[in-house]
Amino acid sequence: MTLANLEIGTEAKVTQILGETPATKRLMEMGVVPGVKVRVVKSAPFGDPIEIRVRGYSLALRKSEAETIEVQISN
Amino acid sequence: MKSLQTNQKPEIVIALAGNPNAGKTTLFNALTGMKQKVANYPGVTVERKEGIWKLGDKTASLIDLPGLYSLDATSLDEQIARDVLTGKVENLPKPDAIIAVVDATNLERNLYLVTQLFEYKIPVVVALTMVDVFEKEKHEIDAEKLSEMLGASVVSIKASTGHGIDELEEKVGAKIGKREEIPFVLNESTENGNAKIFERYNFISNAVQESVKHNDLEEHNFSEKLDRILTHKFFGLLILIGVLLLVFQTIFSWAELPMNLLESGFGALNEFVKTKLPEGILADLITDGIIAGVGGILVFLPQILLLFLFISLLEDTGYMARAAFLLDKLMSKFGLHGKAFLPLMSSFACAIPGVMATRTIENPKDRLATIMIAPLMSCSARLPVYTLLIATFFAEQKVFGFLSLGAVLMLAMYAIGIIAAIIVAFALKKTLLKSETPPFVMELPPYRMPNFRTVFQNMFQRAGLFIKRAGTVILAISIVLWALTYFPRPAENAETPVFTTTSEEKCLCPETAARLKDEAKKAEDEKQSLALQNSYAGQLGHAIEPYIEPLGFDWKIGIALISSFAAREVLVSTLSIIYNVGKDVDAESDTLTNAIREAKRPDGSAVWTPLTAITLMVFFVLAMQCMSTIAIVRRETNSWKWTLFMVGYMTVLAYVAAFLTYQGGKFLGFG
Numbered sequence: 001m002t003l004a005n006l007e008i009g010t011e012a013k014v015t016q017i018l019g020e021t022p023a024t025k026r027l028m029e030m031g032v033v034p035g036v037k038v039r040v041v042k043s044a045p046f047g048d049p050i051e052i053r054v055r056g057y058s059l060a061l062r063k064s065e066a067e068t069i070e071v072q073i074s075n
Numbered sequence: 076m077k078s079l080q081t082n083q084k085p086e087i088v089i090a091l092a093g094n095p096n097a098g099k100t101t102l103f104n105a106l107t108g109m110k111q112k113v114a115n116y117p118g119v120t121v122e123r124k125e126g127i128w129k130l131g132d133k134t135a136s137l138i139d140l141p142g143l144y145s146l147d148a149t150s151l152d153e154q155i156a157r158d159v160l161t162g163k164v165e166n167l168p169k170p171d172a173i174i175a176v177v178d179a180t181n182l183e184r185n186l187y188l189v190t191q192l193f194e195y196k197i198p199v200v201v202a203l204t205m206v207d208v209f210e211k212e213k214h215e216i217d218a219e220k221l222s223e224m225l226g227a228s229v230v231s232i233k234a235s236t237g238h239g240i241d242e243l244e245e246k247v248g249a250k251i252g253k254r255e256e257i258p259f260v261l262n263e264s265t266e267n268g269n270a271k272i273f274e275r276y277n278f279i280s281n282a283v284q285e286s287v288k289h290n291d292l293e294e295h296n297f298s299e300k301l302d303r304i305l306t307h308k309f310f311g312l313l314i315l316i317g318v319l320l321l322v323f324q325t326i327f328s329w330a331e332l333p334m335n336l337l338e339s340g341f342g343a344l345n346e347f348v349k350t351k352l353p354e355g356i357l358a359d360l361i362t363d364g365i366i367a368g369v370g371g372i373l374v375f376l377p378q379i380l381l382l383f384l385f386i387s388l389l390e391d392t393g394y395m396a397r398a399a400f401l402l403d404k405l406m407s408k409f410g411l412h413g414k415a416f417l418p419l420m421s422s423f424a425c426a427i428p429g430v431m432a433t434r435t436i437e438n439p440k441d442r443l444a445t446i447m448i449a450p451l452m453s454c455s456a457r458l459p460v461y462t463l464l465i466a467t468f469f470a471e472q473k474v475f476g477f478l479s480l481g482a483v484l485m486l487a488m489y490a491i492g493i494i495a496a497i498i499v500a501f502a503l504k505k506t507l508l509k510s511e512t513p514p515f516v517m518e519l520p521p522y523r524m525p526n527f528r529t530v531f532q533n534m535f536q537r538a539g540l541f542i543k544r545a546g547t548v549i550l551a552i553s554i555v556l557w558a559l560t561y562f563p564r565p566a567e568n569a570e571t572p573v574f575t576t577t578s579e580e581k582c583l584c585p586e587t588a589a590r591l592k593d594e595a596k597k598a599e600d601e602k603q604s605l606a607l608q609n610s611y612a613g614q615l616g617h618a619i620e621p622y623i624e625p626l627g628f629d630w631k632i633g634i635a636l637i638s639s640f641a642a643r644e645v646l647v648s649t650l651s652i653i654y655n656v657g658k659d660v661d662a663e664s665d666t667l668t669n670a671i672r673e674a675k676r677p678d679g680s681a682v683w684t685p686l687t688a689i690t691l692m693v694f695f696v697l698a699m700q701c702m703s704t705i706a707i708v709r710r711e712t713n714s715w716k717w718t719l720f721m722v723g724y725m726t727v728l729a730y731v732a733a734f735l736t737y738q739g740g741k742f743l744g745f746g
Contacts (some may be wrong), residue, residue, distance in 0.1 A: 018673060020269055022149060023514035028272040029145040031184045034275075041299065045308045046404035049515055055183045058298070058398045058519035062407075067518060 001073075003038065004051070004066035011039040012071035024066045031055045033071060087135040087251055088168050089128065092158055092192060093176030095142030095395070096520040098204035098234060100345050100529050102176055103139045105234040113536045117165055123156045131248050138170065144184070144518075146191045149439050150346040161196045172198045172250045174243070179209040179216055179231075180521070181407045182287065183279050190275040198250035201229040202243055212296070215288040224282035233524075289461050297391070298521040306397050315401050319393070319420055322385045328613050329423075333377035341370030359561060360554070368553020369546070375425055375703070380538050382421050382428040386435070387533040389417075391525035396517055403515060410504030411701055412436050412515070415445040422452035423489075426704045430711055431537065438513035444503045447721050448496040448713060449607065450704050453489045453696060454617070456643040461485055463647050464688040467668040484689070492696045495728060503534075556641045559612040565605060600655045607652050612637050626694065626730070627687045629676060636700075643700045652741070686740040693736045698729035 006012055014036050017024050031054055032038065041051040041058065049062045093099040103111070107126025116123045118270035124139035138159060141152035147158075155164075162169030173192050175354050177185040192199050201222070209216060228246045232239030345362045352358035389395040395417070403413030414436045422429030426612075429449045436442040465481040472480035504510075559675045607613055608631075616633035623633055631653045639646040647667070654670035674682040699705065709718040 007431045013290075017269060020267075022511065023267060023512075023516060025147070026144075026149070026514045026516045028269055028276075029187060030518070031149070031187065031276065033273050033276045042306065044242070044306070044400050044404060045312050049322070049400060051302075051306070051519060052399065053299075055181070057181045057184060057521075058302075060403075060515065060517045060519050062403070062515045064512075067513060 001071060002067045003040070003069040003071050004050075004063045006038075006040050006066075006071055006073075008040050008042055010073060011037060012073045014069055015038055016070040016073050018068045018070060024068050027061065027065065027069065030059055032059070037074065038069075040073070053071065086133050087172075087573075088138065088170045089130075089135045089247065090138045090170040090173045090197075091138055091176065092140045092173055092188065093145060094144055094181070094188060095179065095518070096523075097142070097176045097185055099142060099176045099183075101234040101526055102174075102202060102204070103137065104230065104528065104532070105237065105240060107137055113540065115540075116155050117156075121151055124181070130244060133248075133251075135171075135393065138167070143188055145188060151439060152437070160192075160197065169546070171252065172200065172247050174247060175199050177201050177203050179203050179206045180212075182216075182283055183276070186225070186279045186282070187272075187275060188629070189227070190278060193227070193249065199227045200250060201225065201227055202239075203229055203231045204234070206231045207233065216291065219287045221282060221286035223277060224285050230671075237686055247628040248253040275734065293329065296521070298519075301522055302397070305394070306400060311397075311401055312331055318389075318398070319417070319736055322417075322420065323383050325385065330377040330381055330545075334374050337374045337376065338370070341366060341374070343479075344370075356561075356564075360557065363561070364554050364557030365550065368557065368641065369550055371553075371703075375427055376542075377539065378425050379428045379431070379536055382424070382432065383534040383537045384530065386417065386432055387530040388525055390435070391523070391530055393520040393522045396519050399517065400519060407515075409443060409500045411500055412438065412441045412513070415441065415461050418445055418449060419452060422454060425454050425456070426450040426701065429706050430707050431706065438510075440504075440508045440510045441513060443712060443717065444500050444508050446708060447503060447717070447724075448500050449698060450701065450708075450721070450725065451492045451496040451697065454643075454701075455493045456701065457488070457695055459644040459647050460639075461692055463650075463667070463671075464692055467655065467671050467683070468685045469690045484692070485642075488692055488696050491693060491732070495732075496695055499724070530574070535635050549703055549706050552706070553641065556638065556702075559615070560607055560610050560638055562611055563609065565602075565609055597655070600652075603652050604655045607634065607649075623740065626733045627684070627690050629682050631682070632691065636694075639700050643695060643703050646695075646700075684745075686737060686745045689740070690733045690737040694729045694733040697725060698730055699725040 001011070002018075003014075005016050014032060014034050016034055017028060017032070036054060039053045041053050043050045044060075047063075048064060050067075051058055051060050053059075091103055092345070103124065106213060108126045111124060111126035114123050114125075115121065116685060121141055126137045126139070128135045129135040129532050135512050140156045142160060143153055143156055144156055146153055158164050159167065160170060160173070165653070173195070174190045175192055177189060177262075187199060189199065203216075203218060203221075208217060216231075218229045218231050230239050230243045230246055233242055234240070238339060305314060311527060333643060345366050348362050348366065352361065389398070395414075398416065399413030401413070402416045406413050406415050415433070417435070418429045418432040420429075421432055422592045426449050429452070433442045433449070436445060461484075465484055469480045470483060474480050474483050612634050615637050615740075616630040619633045619637075620628075620630040623629075623636070628636070631650075635646050635649040638649040650671065652673060654667065671683050672681075676682055705718060708721055709715060712718060
C-alpha cells in the first residue's frame with residue numbers, strides 16, 4: 001500500500017520510493033527514505049494535502065506525492 | 076558589489092549554511108551585530124546577506140546563505156548556495172570555512188545538508204542550536220560523540236544568550252587554512268540519485284543513534300496540539316480567514332493615517348520648494364515632476380512596511396506554512412501554489428507589496444504566474460476612480476429597492492478582477508508557464524515565538540530594498556510623464572487677464588474682493604486646462620482618440636488615461652484640470668461630478684453616459700495603469716520581457732473588455 005491510503009493516525013514503515021521525479025527526490029532529501037517510520041497526522045480541509053510525522057518533524061505533501069511512497073504498517 | 080569596509084578587505088570568507096528555521100538568522104545577528112548588509116546576488120532576486128565577524132585578530136566576511144534543505148540545485152536558492160561554495164560568485168572568494176547551523180530538535184534532517192556540505196572540501200563546523208529545547212523534552216544529546224561520528228567539530232550554541240559563541244569562534248579559527256580529511260564520502264559506485272540520498276541518511280542514522288538518547292514520548296508535542304485547532308478542517312479555515320482579514324484590514328485602512336501624513340508632508344515639501352525656488356521649468360520639474368512622482372510612491376511605504384511586518388511574523392511563528400497547507404487544494408485548482416494566497420490578498424491593498432511577497436514561493440514558474448496576475452486584484456488606488464464615477468452617475472440608485480447600485484458596481488469590479496486573474500493564471504500555467512507540477516513537499520515547522528529583532532530587521536531590510544529597486548525607474552517615468560503634460564509651454568499671452576488683487580482687496584467691499592478672487596481662480600484653472608490640452612499628452616490624447624472612440628472615450632478621457640499611467644488615482648486630478656475645476660479636488664467633489672455630467676462633444680451630445688462610466692471602470696480594473704508596479708515587476712522578475720508581457724496582456728484585456736462592455740451596452744440599448 002502507499003502512504004496516500006494510510007489511515008490518519010496509523011504508523012507505518014517506508015519500504016520503497018516509486019520512481020525518480022523532482023517530488024520523490026525532495027521527499028527523500030527531507031528524510032522519507034526506505035526504512036524510516038512515518039505517521040499520518042491529518043489531511044487539509046479539502047482532503048489534500050496531508051501532514052505526516054517523520055524523523056520527529058511535520059511534513060506536508062500532496063496526495064499525488066504520497067502515492068509514490070510504498071509503506072507497510074508496523075505492528 | 077561594494078565591500079562593507081571600503082578601506083579593508085576581509086581576510087577570510089566564512090559561509091553560514093543551514094535548514095530554514097534552524098536559527099541561522101539569530102546566529103548571524105549574534106556574530107555580526109549591526110555590521111551587515113543586504114543586497115541581491117547578481118541577476119537574481121535571492122537576497123545576499125553579508126556581515127563582518129571579528130574572528131580573533133582577523134576580520135571575516137560572513138555570508139548568510141539562503142535557508143536550504145539540500146544542495147542539489149533544484150531551486151534558485153540551492154543553485155546560488157552552490158555557486159557561493161564553489162567560488163563562482165563574482166567578487167566573492169570561495170569560503171575558507173562553513174558554519175553549518177543544525178537544529179538539535181530536528182537532527183537527522185538537518186544533518187542531511189551537512190553531509191552534502193562535506194563534499195565541497197571546505198572545513199565544516201557544526202553549530203548545534205535548540206539543544207535546551209531538545210533536552211527539555213527529556214532527550215539527551217552527546218555533542219562530543221556526534222562530533223566523533225560525523226568527523227567534524229560540533230559546538231552547542233545558544234545565540235540569544237551568547238552561550239557557545241566563544242567556542243565556535245575558537246573552533247572556526249582553528250580550521251582556517253587547514254586542509255583536513257573529508258569526514259564523509261559517498262561510495263563511488265553509488266550512481267543513482269535516490270541511492271545517494273539513501274546512503275547519506277544511513278550515515279546520519281548511524282551517527283545519531285550513537286549520540287542521541289531519545290525518550291519515546293516525543294510525539295504529540297506542543298505544535299501538534301496547537302495544530303488540532305489551527306489546521307482543523309473547519310476552525311482552521313475560520314481562523315485563517317480571520318488572520319487574512321486582519322492583514323487586509325491593516326494594510327487597507329490602518330495604513331491610511333500614516334499615508335495621509337506622508338501625502339500632506341510631500342504636499343508641504345512641494346509648497347515649500349515652490350516658495351524657495353524661482354518660478355520656472357526647474358521649479359516645476361522638481362515639484363510637480365520629481366517630488367510629486369517619488370512622493371506618490373513613497374506614500375505606499377506604510378502599507379509595505381505593515382505587510383512585511385505581517386509576513387515576517389507569519390513566517391517566523393510557523394503559521395505561513397499552515398496557511399499554505401490549508402489553501403493548497405484551492406489554489407492548485409488554478410495551477411497556483413498554496414503560498415500564492417497571501418501575495419494575491421495583499422494585492423487588493425497594493426500590488427507592489429503583493430508582488431514582493433511572492434518571494435515566499437520557491438518555484439520560479441509558480442512565482443511568475445502569481446506576479447503576472449497580482450495587478451488584476453483591485454488595489455486601493457482604483458478606489459478613487461470607482462468612487463468618482465459611481466458618485467457621478469449612480470449615487471442614488473438602488474437595486475432590488477435596498478441595495479445601493481454603487482455598492483453592487485463596486486463589488487462587480489472586484490469580481491471582474493478576480494475572475495480575470497483566475498482565467499489568466501489558468502491559461503499561463505497551461506501554456507507559457509507550463510511545467511511539471513512542482514513538488515509541494517513542505518515542512519510544517521514547530522510553532523515558535525517570533526524573534527522581534529529578526530522580524531523588524533526583515534521588515535526594514537525589505538522596505539529598503541523596495542525603495543532602492545523601485546526608486547530609479549519611478550523617478551525616470553515620473554519625469555517623462557511630467558514632461559509630456561508640461562511641454563510645449565503655452566506662450567504667456569496677454570489675453571489672460573492678470574488679477575492683482577492684493578492692493579484692491581483692502582479697499583473694496585468683501586463681495587467684490589471675493590468675486591475678483593473667484594475670477595482669478597477661474598482664469599488660473601482655465602489656463603492650466605488649456606496648457607494641458609495643448610501639451611504633448613494632450614496631443615497624444617487626440618492621436619489615440621480614433622482608437623478609444625469605440626470604447627466611448629473622447630480625447631480628453633484619452634489624456635486622463637495617459638497621465639494616469641503614472642498611478643490610477645491621477646485620473647481624478649487630471650479630469651479636474653481638463654474640466655477647469657482646479658487640480659485640488661477629491662473624488663467626491665460636486666464641482667467635478669457636475670463638470671463630468673455637463674461635458675459635451677463638439678456635436679453637443681454628452682461625452683459621459685452611465686455606460687461610459689462603467690466602461691471606464693472596467694478598463695481600470697484590467698489595465699496596467701501603474702508605473703510603480705511596472706518598476707517592481709521589472710525588478711522582481713529581472714526581465715523586461717515578462718514585464719512588457721504583463722503590460723501588454725493587461726492592456727489588450729482591458730481594451731477588449733471595455734470594447735465589449737461599451738458596444739454590448741449600446742447594442743442592448745443602454746448609454
